[in-house]
Amino acid sequence: MKMRLNGLIKKEFIQIIRDPSSIAIAFLMPLVLLFIFGYGVSLDSEHIPLGLVIESPSADASNFASSFHASRYFETHHFSTTRAAKQAMMEGQISAIIVLKQDFSEELRRSGAPVQLLLNGVDENTARIISGYVDGAFQKWLERDADARGMALETPVRIEQRIWYNSELRSRNFLVPGLIAVIMTLIGALLTALVMAREWERGTMEALLVTPLSMNEVILGKLIPYFLLGMGGLALSVAMALWLFHVPLRGSLWLLFATSALFLIAALGMGLLISSVAKNQFVAGQIAIIGTFLPAFILSGFIFDINSMPGIVRLITHLIAARYYVSILQTLFLAGNEWSVILPNAGALILLAAIFLGLTWRKTKKRLE
Amino acid sequence: MWKRIYALMIKEFLALMKDKAGRLVLVGPPVIQILVFGYAATFDLKHVPYAVYSEDRGYLSRDLLAAFQGSSSFTLKAVLHDERRVAELVQSKKVLMVIRIGQNFSADLARGGTTAFQIIVDGRNSNTAMLVVNYAGTIVKAFNENLAQSHGRAMPVRIDTRAWFNPNLESRWFFIPGIVGLLTLLITMLVTSLSVAREREQGTFDQLLVTPMSPLEILIGKALPGFLIGIFEATVVVLAAVFWFKIPFLGSVLTLYLCILIFLLPAVGMGLMISSIAVTQQQGLLGAFFFMVPAIILSGFATPIRNMPEIVQDLTLINPMRYFLVMLRGVFLEGTPLHLLLPELWPLVAIGLVSLAIAGWLFRNRMY
Structure with a gap:
């Protein structure tokens, strides 16, 4: 055999x-x-094109906007009007728009919504990543801002995450x-x-x-x-x-x-x-x-x-x-x-x-x- | 001339459909695949198995755990009383996440202070791990807002987020138009990539060449069945996407069909080109995979093209799937009008004509 x-x-x-x-x-x-x-x-998103609209320039607004410039996740493009930014998103040049509203500083003190985030939801995974990142950046900025004014910002419950086996994801x-x-x-x-x-x-x-x-x-x-x-x-x-x-x-x-x-x-x-x-x-x-x-x-x-x-x-x-x-x-x-x-x-x-x-x-x- | 092409076409159809297995292969799988893949391909998490290890007996930790239990994204698998079991459950993949709450959780919160709890996530699939973290974050955010409201604390400032075209960010809306593209490519490769190789292997291609047919006529006769079957299958898959999965279809049907037709140009062209380079069917099959697998993985189907290194991004410029997926998602979800799709359409026409021309040239000039 x-x-x-x-x-x-x-x-x-x-x-x-x-x-x-x-x-x-x-x-x-x-x-x-x-x-x-x-x-x-790779699923590690970098260089996501992001539109930034500051409706009325103020110290607070430009301070917050600067937190996106240094990020490796985003490539920021400035637009002077929301309309121009929306047009760019329609044409697929940017994946999201951050609008710092006219009354940014007042809303900030009034528990309102001083920031508007518009996402292109077609690629929902990228949209989620952007939304999570912008949320995080905003939170961090609020904390620093509160700190600078001598107040503590309180988030009642925080999560400590431990990712096993692949900690840097x-x-x-x-x-x-x-x-x-x-x-x-x-x-x-x-x-x-x-x-x-x-x-x-x-x-x-x-x-x-x-x-x-x-x-x-x-x-x-x-x-x-x-x-x-x-x-x-x-x-x-x-x-x-x-x-x-x-x-x-x-x-x-x-x-x-x-x-x-x-x-x-x-x-x-x-x-x-x-x-x-x-x-x-x-x-x-x-x-x-x-x-x-x-x-x-x-x-x-x-x-x-x-x-x-x-x-x-x-x-x-x-x-x-x-x-x-x-x-x-x-x-x-x-x-x-x-x-x-x-x-x-x-x-x-x-x-x-x-x-x-x-x-x-x-x-x-x-x-x- | 058309009579000869017609005759060749009939012959091609007979070759495809002559036995039962062949007919079955063309009709059954696309329907099954759109249904199975349509449900499988999603980044929306459901029923993620998790375990709880809580040392806290207060009502606030119970409230928090209830928020996790109430979410359809998570399914509670075990409540642990022994810390050593945590590692065991994660390692053996019985759970993807363990929530660990320390002794003073409720007490700290009740005193009006802040506190933290731990989540341990299995990072073996780092994408799923990241999604789990995000989902948990959303639940906790809502929990914090509720807490602030019921205790009369100031509501935190928030971001007003709106998603265009897909307001609830449903993963399926993104993937199913992609699957329409995948299956259209697959079926076209099925029909074309082996057709010339088989005739070469069996020697009947020489007979075809000595007939009065010109290479152009042979090319058209070989290409048309691919077009017809491609359009038919694409229709079946699109119908399933719209009526079964209820994916919104905002564009015009005419634009969609024009896009499919133009995409079939390079798809059929590549298939015939591979087929006419191959001498045996095994080589044809190998060629089909060598084209199809990179074409799908580098198309932006699951991982964005933007994340690729620049040299690979440049490489995707010759990938017909890249353009097709942009058009499909545009027509389905955004209702993109035809003139905005021109940047996608002309590369497809160019790739299609070049590959078809090479295939036609190879008919005569590759003889063994």
């Missing part, structure tokens, strides 16, 4: 070398994608591990999505069927070469995360590779399943386009919080292998060897891998239709 398997693996490797697109999938794809995304994707620290999960999903499925279908389409499957190879050997022979390629791609991705993007790795590297191996088997298994269900490369390719990237991107908890999704959608996320892997990666990178997270998620990966491979095994009977 070992010899037969060796022969098949050798054949698969020769095929990989002949059409270098497999090698490109395993090595070029993580390199390019991680490079672009690691640098390109560097979004790259969670995006890069998440991206590794997305990229490994693509690698796994792309590598194998076409390989079985190709054999069926070209008729070489029949040639394989008349050999003494058993179905297990055929599946193993397909799995092993691509597994090795995929692990190579993973090693490259982890190296980039650690040394290029300086994401801390607080858990063990061995555990990272072990759990990644589990995930890769599940991802390759999904590719093999697609491939053996479709039986022609065209449809297999189409299913791979639909079934891999967007689900791993949107339903894995990589960006969008799974707890906040409605029940039925949460159920669907349990079918996405990337969901468990994202959880494992974010924990291993940022929190450490946290067995209470790793064990259940690794268990789920094993289960999914078994389901995918089991279904593939059932679908690829030694029989022609």
Whole structure:
């Protein structure tokens, strides 16, 4: 059996070398994608264009306005009238307008609303960030102002926040591990999505069927070469995360590779399943386009919080292998060897891998239709 | 000439629809995906699991906790009596946040002083962590205002905040028009990126080249199915967005369709270009992903383009999705008229024509 398997693996490797697109999938794809995304994707907003309107200049007003000039979050543009600022927001040049009202100083002493904030709500996340920041800046300024006048400003209850694992809230620290999960999903499925279908389409499957190879050997022979390629791609991705993007790795590297191996088997298994269900490369390719990237991107908890999704959608996320892997990666990178997270998620990966491979095994009977 | 193009088109449709799996792939997934992704893609927090560890027995801390319990954004999972359990629950991801109130919370407040309490947030997903902090801040702000009112203290000065186009800042309004764009791109790549590669791999493309059809005719014949299916799928997804998710649609339908049509130019062009560079379907599939994944991630769909480094921002100028998302959000939420969309439209036309021309040129000049 070992010899037969060796022969098949050798054949698969020769095929990989002949059409270098497999090698490109395993090595070029993580390199390019991680490079672009690691640098390109960030949720840390900076340089938000902000319009500032001071309806009647006063010492108080310009004092408050100056607190935005130094901020790295904003790029302030001055407008002399609210109308001009509104026009600029309509045209998309600025994302928000701060209006210091005519009676700024009087309102300030009267518990009114001396400041008006107009937001472009289309990008609601940015709008929230702006609103939170302006609120904070205003509060801080009020405190300083009260202090200067020898009074204490009282906020009855304050929150002390402690953010664990990522205290400076560097979004790259969670995006890069998440991206590794997305990229490994693509690698796994792309590598194998076409390989079985190709054999069926070209008729070489029949040639394989008349050999003494058993179905297990055929599946193993397909799995092993691509597994090795995929692990190579993973090693490259982890190296980039650690040394290029300086994401801390607080858990063990061995555990990272072990759990990644589990995930890769599940991802390759999904590719093999697609491939053996479709039986022609065209449809297999189409299913791979639909079934891999967007689900791993949107339903894995990589960006969008799974707890906040409605029940039925949460159920669907349990079918996405990337969901468990994202959880494992974010924990291993940022929190450490946290067995209470790793064990259940690794268990789920094993289960999914078994389901995918089991279904593939059932679908690829030694029989022609 | 049109008769030949028509014949090629019919052939393309037959190739796409000939087996059951192929038909299913074109019709089922877009509908399922808009529904699932539409619910999943949101930055609005709901049911965030949290735990409480309070050493204070006073009514004021109970009031504060009641404010958290009353919020649909948070779901209470555990009330702790042992400090060591705090770390355990956060580490194992059972809760995202722990509220910790010290002994003197109520006493300090009742005396008319100020006090603080602690929230511990799991920062593994720093975006969610930031949202949790903001939500908690909003609850406490309301709590403080209530307190000030009932104790006759002076109301604090506030900022009068108004959001245009999306007054309640609903995350879904931002993401669903984006998903319309994503799915339109996806389905177009599905139809076009493998079509020439398959013919090359099977050798039937040579046969096509020796027919009296000119490369231009082949190009049109290959491109039109992509356009038709793209428009059809976009319609399905737009209908779901408007009637199922009730996303406001302020613009004109005509403007929307013009935008979709113009976007399909580069989408189909890129798909055919990838397809005609590829010699095997595997290469075509790889090419499709190599284009689609960056096109989506660098489009401003979830993370703003403004946050990217300048060199990457420049790179997004050749990304058709970037322009399409701006147009979709504009037409849906702002009712942007056509003439304000011209800065988005002409790059799409340019990218579309260049990619289509390259695809047509490759038909003849790439022979193996």
